[in-house]
Amino acid sequence: MKKIIIIGAGGHGQVVADALLLMKEAEPVAFLDENPALIGTEVLGIPVPGGNSYLSKIEHDGVVLALGNNALRKRIFEELTKAGENLFTVIHPSAIISPSVKIGAGCMILAGAVINTGAEIKDNTIINTNSTIEHHNMIGPHAHIAPGSTLGGEVTVGEESMVGIGATVLPRVIIGNKAMLGAGSTATRKIPDGVTAAGMPAKRLKF
Ligand SMILES: CC(C)(COP(=O)(O)OP(=O)(O)OC[C@H]1O[C@@H](n2cnc3c(N)ncnc32)[C@H](O)[C@@H]1OP(=O)(O)O)[C@@H](O)C(=O)NCCC(=O)NCCS
Structure with a gap:
């Protein structure tokens, strides 16, 4: 049995612990x-x-970073990887994952998630409860696909990006790096790097 340390004991950490x-x-x-x-x-x-x-100070075989903040999770992931730590991927047994899917280090694949044929999930990414990652998606490192979101086939999500709760991404749409798609929103076309977009169809938010 591998001994795993969970960094972050908040709500997300407890969900990861349950898995x-x-x-x-x-x-x-x-x-x-x-x-x-x-x-x-x-x-x-x-x-x-x-x-x-x-x-x-604690004997362990791996570490998982149960931190919802993508930038913070990325920083600690890089520090620990450099220090030689093994970043462990947690997969809830109820997740349905095609055998052709590639999953990186330190990921959290939570209850009821579905990841279909040919998808790739890069390091340190959260595929949260009941989300659907359709065939041939490419989910970048340190990203977060929030609960109940649905990504159509061949979607790309960039590094450190977030797809909000219950959002939908149409097939082949690209979500850039450090981008955010609001909860319940539908991305019908590309969301550029660093942009927050929301609504149906999702539009760039004005601040
Ligand atoms: C999109 C989001 C990041 C914007 O947050 P924000 O920068 O604080 O923006 P505000 O709440 O000030 O809202 C700005 C405007 O966008 C609208 N808006 C915000 N979120 C929206 C959403 N998800 N869908 C549609 N419109 C939205 C607001 O109504 C507001 O409109 P107004 O200017 O006409 O009043 C946030 O609302 C959101 O959806 N976060 C996702 C949270 C999530 O899924 N977390 C997962 C945890 S597991």
């Missing part, structure tokens, strides 16, 4: 979290001894 508890080959041994209110407590029966400095 990990159901995996046959791995188990959560600790949460690490900088929140003083959590340090010294147990969350879901899993100890929270302290923040990230505890990584070297």
Whole structure:
């Protein structure tokens, strides 16, 4: 049984822990979290001894970064990879994943997610509850596909981008890097790098 440390004991971390508890080959041994209110407590029966400095003090085979903020998750992923840590991919047993799918390191594939033929999920990406990644999607590193979203065939999602809860991306549409598609929105054409778009069809938000 691989011993896995979960970084982040918040809501998302607890969802990731639930998935990990159901995996046959791995188990959560600790949460690490900088929140003083959590340090010294147990969350879901899993100890929270302290923040990230505890990584070297606890025996483990892998780490998963249960942090919703894509930029923060990317930074810590790069630091830990450089330090030689094994970034572990958590897959909830109820996820349906085609055998042809490629999944990178440190990903979180959560309950009810469907990932179809030929899709590629790069490192440190969250494929959240009940989302559908259709055939031949390319989901970039450090991205987050939020719960209940649906991506048609051959969609590309760039690095550090987010597809909001319940959003839809039409087939072959490109979501650029560090882009955001709002909750419940429908992307009918490309969302450029760094742009937040929302609505149906999704339009660039004015700030
Ligand atoms: C798109 C989003 C990032 C915009 O957030 P924001 O920058 O704080 O924008 P605001 O809430 O100030 O809204 C700006 C305008 O966009 C509209 N808007 C915001 N989100 C929208 C959405 N999802 N769909 C349609 N319109 C939206 C607002 O009504 C507002 O319109 P107005 O200027 O006419 O009043 C945010 O609303 C969103 O959808 N986030 C996704 C959250 C999510 O899915 N999280 C997953 C967690 S697991």
